[in-house]
Amino acid sequence: MSVRRLADDQVQPAKFAFNRDFAAQAKVWVSKYPKGREQSAVIPLLMLAQEQDGWVTKTAIEHVADMLRMPYIRALEVATFYTQFQLKPIGTRAHIQVCGTTPCMLRGSEALMDVCRSKIHAEPQHLNEAGTLSWEEVECQGACVNAPMVMIFKDAYEDLTPERLAYIIDRFEAGRPQDIEPGPQIDRVFSAPAGGLTSLKEEPKPAAKTKAAAGAAAKSPAPTQAGKPKREGESETLGTSRPVTPTDQKDEANAQSKTGKAAASRSAGAKAPAAVSDPARPAARKPAAAETVASVAGPATPATAGLSDRSRPAGIDRPAAPDDLKLISGVGPKLEGTLNSLGIYTFKQVAGWKKAERDWVDGYLNFKGRIDRDDWVRQAKALAKGGPEEYFKVFGKKPR
Template sequence: MSVRRLAEDNVQPAAFAFNRENSVWAKQAIQKYPKGREQSAVIPLLMRAQEQDGWVTRAAIEHVATMLDMPMIRVLEVATFYTQFQLKPVGTRAHIQICGTTPCMLRGAEDLKKVCQHKIHHDPFHTNEAGTLSWEEVECLGACVNAPMVMVFKDTYEDLTPERLEEIIDAFEAGKGASVPVGPQIERYSSAPEGGLTSLNDGNGTAKPKRAAKSAAAQVADVPPSNAAKPVTHDDVTSAAIKSPSKKKATKAAEDATSVPASAPVAAKAIKNPPTVEGSLKDKPPVQAIKAPAKVSLGDKNRPAAIEKPAEIDDLKLIAGVGPKIEIILHELGIYTYAQVAAWKKAERYWVDSYLNFKGRIERDDWVKQAKALAKGGEAEYIKVFGKKPR
C-alpha cells in the first residue's frame, strides 16, 4: 500500500465544523453505539465530513477526535488507512474513480483513463483548472460483469465506452450530473444479460407459455389399454436388484415387481408396485396434480385503462422493479406515464402483477407510491420521499 499523507498546509482550512443538519446526524450516529463504544462512529463521522467538504481536512480530523474523545493520531490512522477517504481537494462537481482491476482492465479501463487524462488532468488527484473535476484509479468496485465502469461519489456508471465517459464528464462539468442515469449505460437491466433475458424464451425474446400440469385423470386416460401393457421383464427385476443396497431389499423389490399380473394396465403397475429400492408404494397417498396458475385476460374489467401514446412519455424505468423489458410490456398495455401507475386501484395492481407473473412484487416495491412521487416532482420529490435517487 502506498503512503498516504494529508494535504499541504497551504490548502488546509483553518477550522472545521459540521453544519446544522450534519451535526444532528453525527450525534444520532454516535448514539447508535453502546456506552463506552462511541468511538466506533469514527468512520461514519469522517465520511460525513468528507461529504460535506469534499475531502477530509486536518481540521475535520481534529473535530471528529474531539467529538469522540479520541487522540487525534487515532483518527488520523483511520483516515490515512482507508482509501475511501480523500486527503486532498478533489473536484467539486465530480471525482471520478476508474476501476483498474483485471475485468475492467481487459474491457477497456485504460481507454477510460486516457479520457480522464485528456479532459481533466494528466495525473490523478489533480483537479482541472476550474477545480471542478478530478480522477484516480482504484481497485475493484464490485461491478465486474458490467466492466468497464467508474464511480462518481456514491454512484456507479457501467458498461462504458470512451465516448460515453466523455459525455458523462461533460454533464458533470456543466452541473447536470444528476441527469445522467446511473448503472449500465447500455440496454441492460442491472447485471442481467445485455439486450435482455435470453433464457426461458422462444429465441425471439418472448417468454415461453407455461404448460398446465395434467390432472391425474388425464394422465390415466393417456395410458394404453391393458392388452397393450408391457409385462415386467427379467431385466426390470435385475435392475431393481442392482440398485438395491442390500440383498433383502433386492428380494423385496423383485417380489413386488413380479407380483403384478401381466394383464394389468401400466398405470396400475406404476401405482401399486413400482420396482424401486424402497419397495411398494401402494400404501402411500397418490401425488396430487399441480393446479396451473390462473391467467388474466386482456379483456378483463380490472385491466388498467390504456391511453394513446403521448408526445412525451415518462421514463417508467425510474420505478424500482421496472426494467427495459417490463417498460416495453407496459407500453404495449397503453401505460406511458407515472400518473397512470399512481392511479391504479388494488384490483388493477393485482391484474398487472398477475399479467407480469410478478407474484406480489408490485405491492412489495410499492409502485404506486413511487409513481406518485415521480408524478408530483420528478427525481427531487422521489429523493424527498424515499431518501435516495430513483433506481
C-alpha cells in the same frame, strides 16, 4: 493504491456545517438506527458532506463525529478507508476513478491511466489547470466482467478502450456529460455476453412420449428383484449374479412345478366367488367423461388476470411528457414498457391504485406480491408530490 491521507491544511476550510436541506437529510438517516446505535449513520452522513462540498474536509469529519458523539479517530478511520470518500478537492466537472485490480489490469486499465495522465495530470489526485478534472487509481469496483472500467462520480463506464475514455473525458470537460450513456460502451446489455446470448435462448420443453416409445417400453424384459434384466446363467429365483449351482437348479425346478400344478387346479374347476353386496356400502359409480378428463389433466390452474377484468386500473392516452416510471424501485425499462402498454404513464396513476387494482397488476405481471413488498404506491405518491427531492425526504435515498 497509494495511502489515503487528508488534504494539506492550506486547502482545509476553517469550519463546516450542513446547509438546511442536507441537515434535514442527515436527521432522516440518523433516525433510521436504534437508540444508542446512531454512530452507524457515519457513512451516509459523510456522503452527504461530500455531496454538499464536493469532497470530505477535516472539519466535516469532525462535525459528523460530533453529531454522532463518536471519537474523531473513528470517523477518520471510515473516511480514509473507503475510496468513495474524496479527501482532497476534485474536478468540478469530472473525477475519474480507474480500476486497477487484476481483471481490469489484464484488460487494459494501464492504457486508461495513460489517457488520464495525458489529458488531466501526470499524477493522480491532482487537478488539471482549470480545476475541472481529476483522476485516481482505485481497487475493484465490482464490474469485473465488463473490464476495464472507470467510475465518474456515481456512474460506471465499462468495456472501455483508450479512445472511448478520451472521448468521455472530452464530453465532461465540455460540460456535456449527458452525451454519454453510463454502463457498457460496447454492444452489450449490462453483463450479458458481448454480441448477445449464445445459449439458453429459449426455455427447454420435455419431449412428448410417442406411442412407439410406449410400446417399446412395454416389450422390454421385466427386471429381476435387483431391478436388472436377467443375465445368462443367473438364477431368477434368487435374483443374484453368482454362478448357478446344481442345487439352485433343482430348487428352482421344484418351485416351478408346484406353481404349474396350482395354476392348473384353478383353471380346471375353481370359479371366482360371486360378489356379495354390502347394504352399508354404496355401489361403485362409473365416473363421467368430464371427471375422467379432469383426473388425467390434474388440478386446474388459476387463470391469469384478464385485460377485460373490472379490477384492471384505468389507462390513459400517452401524454406529451410521460413520467419516468423507472424512478420507482423495481421498475426497469422492459417493465416500464409493459405498464405503458396498459395505459399507465404517470406516478399519479400508480399512486391511486386500490387493493384490487394492485392485485390485478400483480397478477398480470406474475409478481407474487412484489408490488406491495416494494411499496410502489408510496413511492409513486412521493414522486408525484415533489419528484426525486420529495422521494429523498420520505425514503432517505435518491430514487434508483
